[in-house]
Amino acid sequence: MIVGEWTSAPGSDEIVTGSARYCPDIKLADMLTGRLLYSPHARARIRKLDVTRARKLPGVHAVMTHVDIPGENSYLYGHPDQPLLVVDEVRFQGDAVAAVAAIDEKTADAALQMIDVEYDVLPGQFDPLDSMQPDAEPVLPGEDNVLLFQTYTNGDVDAAIAAADVVVENTYRTQWAEHAFLETEGAVAFVDEAGLLTVYSSCQAPHRDRMQIARATSLPESAVRVITPYIGGAFGGKDEAHVQMHAALLAQATGQPVTLVRGRRESILTHVKRHPVIVECITAASKDGQLLAVKARVIGDAGPYSNATHEVLNKLAEFIGGPYTVQNVEVQKIGVRTNNPITGAFRGFGAPQAAFVYESQMDEIARELEIDPLEIRLRNGVETGSKMYTGVVVREGTGMKESLHKAAEMIGWNQRGKCERAPDEHLRRGFGMATILKGCGLGRGLGDHASVILEMHRDGSVILRSAAADMGQGIVTVLAQLAADGLGVELSSVRVVRADTAQSPDAGASCGSRQTMVSGNAVIEAANSIRDTLLGLAAMKTKLSKEELSLRNGRLFVNGEAHAMTVRDLAERASNWGYPLHAETLVHFDYPADVPKVTYKYSQEVFQFCTQIAQVLVDTQTGQVTVERLIAVHDVGKMINPGGVYGQIEGGVAQGIGYALTEELVVKDGITQNPSLENYIIPMALDLPEIEMAVLENPEPRGAPLGAKGVAEAPIIPTAAAIRNAILDAIDKPLHELPMNPERVLYA
């Protein structure tokens, strides 16, 4: 079996030798440099926009404003309300005003300087609590500032709260967080010999890019091709398109290749951030620690445009009750337009914000009732067959309680009292845990499907075409492993074509921890079909039944014994005689029809479970928090690629520690104060503890390749709450705001 083994990624040689080409590395003959002019203001009316001088600068091939866009002037994730180039008003610091293509970077930069633009700066909406008032001036003309207002209710929440023994009520606030993918957004566009507008795109959703490029350029989708080169990280931040359409428009206008890559400052100022939210939450329990009700109001700052606000707040609200059996849940989600940075998808789609709330509440309930934090979670945790407040029935393969037990064992939870709590006069040590679930896939009813094309050649070599974007999370390796095992060949026999819309059918976005499951299943189905053909031929030749035959490591096996025939021999026969060694499959995410009634719209139903425990040391003089130990136990169903799984967990926890303690985009009146990696503080090698990881494998029985669920989002979700609860344990102060930097810890 190749599945489950440590194996190097296909393409790893290119990465370690520096020959892997990412968007900024792509160079084409006569390639122009593209640049965008961004708004320096959070809100301003454009009084004058004159590009005449810039167009006359020698070396400038195009200067475009909104009037030069032949097609639709908007992004389209769900709602087409963000312009590619603004018409008359800029609505956040980062709105694009004009696009330039010139012979080199210097000329392009000079052209930007020569664009004559005059702004009348206007007062903006910078506080969602003000902006959501009925009399507030609209951020978008004719549009309500409240772009989403929905309430979900299950059970009788107010009655349950009234009857409860303990009620905890708090207001939580979270910050703007930056993905800081190491490769900034980029695209390279050109028209190929056949007239196809071709775009290399650093993205998570190549087919959605193609749709958006076609809309903007007014070309049919059949005339547009999107290819993903190597991609330097994304974490949700490249789920929505960025500069792909601008690069395509410039290439279309000039007839020459155009490279458009954002600098780091531009990147931080212009792409979506994790939503800052205000969550008012009431949690009620009985005196034996049984959760009785959760009532929450979630207000999310959308910035001026919708982007993924609906999706993020929908997931935030879906998971507000945590991995618990509580039935009475009422959650109101409110998305509000402001003139602050745009916000959207970021690893977990709102689930990290939700977990910070529900796991903080859990510890406060536990303290009120003097119940151990581990015990109260075990009393309320879901198991196989539990019906959740969303109506979803938890399937088999539920590692929630096992992850709690395992994490507690790894840190020595029950012995923590013996640990030195005050190693110095001003140092206090504490322990905190958080446990979460997060769904895989897009959600019920959201068109969650993927296709692949798999083909074996006459020499037994295999080509796999999948449009599942690999941003580093490792889907190419996972799909290659599944194909190799499915066809009984070595991993080295499988070549995966990185996502290319001209070669591969739509696999949907690489988001929501979905590709291993949905594209993985598509590969297994395709491999099964080809293997069946090969075994049929082997059965004819050996005069045995197919059931006695198998393929492994490129060889035929008869009842487990190696046979002289190879997969290559069989492939050659199939080719000679015209048997199909080619399969295209389309697989839908498996949502069972037999669930009584799922009441939460777009609910996810296959869950990643994980528990994290933090041991922290708090300096009560400075407010500095040091994470001394961090345990992370994850139920992934089945590990296909262990190297990738452990990497996802460790990297996700590192992001979670940053989210908890240091990472914060500081925005004042819509203007970002720290748009650099120097001032947006991310923990690096010397700032992190050794992450102690354990992986549980409770196979998902339905619709998962070999039982494998997703793993990508879960690792970042519980970390902030675990650290917060450890700080509470250490210094007896409940924090309700992220990040928990020294100021907040000192003045809590």
Add this chain to the structure above:
Amino acid sequence: MTDKNINFTVNGETHTVEADATKTLLQVLRDNLDLTGSKDGCSSGDCGACVVLVDGQAENSCMILSPQIEGADVKTVEGIAGDDALHPLQKAFAETWAFQCGFCTPGMLISCYALLQSNPEPSRDDVLTAIAGNFCRCTGYQAVVNAVQQAAAEMRGAGSV
């Protein structure tokens, strides 16, 4: 700014490039010599994706201006493999999954390469200190420690350090 000729050595080959004084070593490598292994992650010396060896020292190449490299001996990720085999560090990085997206890898490899030049048996802390300026957003740093220690053991066994 006018272009000036700058003479320096990259991966054992001598080059003369025309560059103005505002151009960084990273830009010279990527634009003039098409050595795109070294990456630009921030242009401000904060991420380490552009780290190369300059006269044996690991440096952020985005923080060095072209006049400073006159006569220098530079080594990049493209220059650390042997004639017909990967360097043990490169092999170990791939085997231990010391990267996911790989964008930090060229700089990370050079920082670790520099470490092994002076320290054939690095501890965990030695490795973390050596990569303190190399930002990885995907994977964290434990796998890099594993990779460096695996490579160091192989190199000690082969007597190449």
